[in-house]
Amino acid sequence: MVKQVSQEKINQLQRTAKKLSRQIIEMTTKAGSGHPSSSLSMIDILMVLYFGEIMHYRPDEPDWPDRDRFILSKGHGVPGLYAVMAEAGYFDPNLLMSLREIGSPLEGHPNMRMLPGLEASTGSLGQGLSIGLGHALAARVDKSDYRVYVMIGDGEADEGQIWEAAMSASKFKANNLIAILDYNKFQQTGAVRDVMPALEPLVEKWISFGWAVYEINGHDYREIFDALHSTRKAEDRPQIIIAHTLKGHGLSPFEKDDVNRKHGKPLNEEEKQIALEELENYDYGKTISSVELRPTR
């Protein structure tokens, strides 16, 4: 029986998600670089992980040994994680606007030595799932019951190391390891289906590697909650949530870019104003219905 979440809770999370989306857009525009669309595509999932009572963590004790871990393997999406961490209380939200400035702990990609609460230094793609597996196996050795969540990108799954990690996690029956694949359909130079058509069939790939697979709409809070609650049940295998998302969260300045949804590009001032206005009257239902759920080759 999957736990029911109140509509009130979902409304509250969506309001906060909109605030953090504004911060993502504002901090990357101010920095003049960064990956806002890659941050926005996963923001709803991060909201549920951090504020939906899924992950256990202590912002005032970031190294608490029994904490659940979140590893952002797609490190370029870190503005989204910074916004979430500030909201959670890891650091002063005023720091967000120092993104990418020299001396700021908010580097362009996650640097675990600069900011307590970051679990891994990432940015060279393909590596976070292995790191997550390391945490998961350490938990087993130490007889701890924390869980490890790893966010990977769709383009990132081009990397061979993802599949090395997938195989070995399956071998070790790492049931405390939960991968989330942010399937926003675009990578740096184009659509995933063009750059790497053989990424599909994705669900079948993970099943064949011995993982339990959940496929969801990554902007639908009920589906996100249901999947994350399901992964908390005992399984004898690692689990992955394949989350279909919109790179840029459906905001028009990103949607207008048919090549890569402004991958690695901040919005200019004019585009920023448009996006912020759209966020004011944001319609989650429209976003959810725009998500492409079953891509074909």
Add this chain to the structure above:
Amino acid sequence: MNIGKKIGLSYGPPTRNAFGEALREIGHQNENLVVLDGDVGNSTRTNYFRDDFPDRFFNVGIAESNMIGVASGMWAAGKDVLAASFACFLMCNAYDQIRMSIAFPRANVKLVGSHSGISIGEDGPSQMGIEDLALASALPNFTVIFPADAPSAKSATLAMFEIDGPVYLRTMRPEVPIIYQDDFDFQIGKANQLRDGSDVTLIACGLMVAASLEAAQVLHEEGIEARVLDMHTIKLLDIDAVEHAARRTGAIVTAEEHVLHGGLGAAVAQAVTNRFPVPMGFVGIDNTYAESGEPEELLEKYGLMPEDIVEKAHLAINKKLALRGV
């Protein structure tokens, strides 16, 4: 192999075996230690640890990149971690993972690369780690160690766990000459002077330490006195020992079973240039891959024998004398 036999050195176990024994010993003392293997544990000798501690040993399959990521995660989760494979597969296959997940976050992870150099012999160049010292040395935060024999490999294995940070330890496949007594003083970052002399200094690591001792004896018979330093620590180099050798002997020859670029010779040359420039000579693998063959045949063909060190010593001494106008 016969290197060192002329001067009475006897052969002992491979350094990889000594490492494996020491690792097992540490496993008994340190319950927090976990060991990762890329399915070559019976070659690297991490299987000695596996035999005693199967629950703390993880064979991730033939997947070095993944192994390094797992190592980093286990470190971040609080474990003491060692990961091992062949030197070439570890350093070359997983280099970016070592950069991002070990060096960059200063992970307290110990890496061990076995089957270094060309003295692995018949398996050929695809299995020979000849670039690994340069690759490891290029990584910020890394300490790089290459012991010469079984006793020092054991000491180095024990000592590297005293360092809070990433270490690369290089081991060898074949049986090699014993240089040290079991209870000798080994310190990471401190060269061991094995022979004193005032005409030239031979600075070597690994198997080339025995070759240098043999070369020193040949030089002695010619009336040339060579100082010999075992520079087992390539990064965290004993710069003071290098400077002292340069000042006292005025000529230096380095010898290593590694490419000439970026290894021991390059590190020593940098130290010499910084502290006290003197003529130098370099014995190593000169911009080439080797081939299959018997270890000693290969060492001869690729210029890594005692006579090669003697020849480079003559050239360095001649340069020194020419500079002095002798």
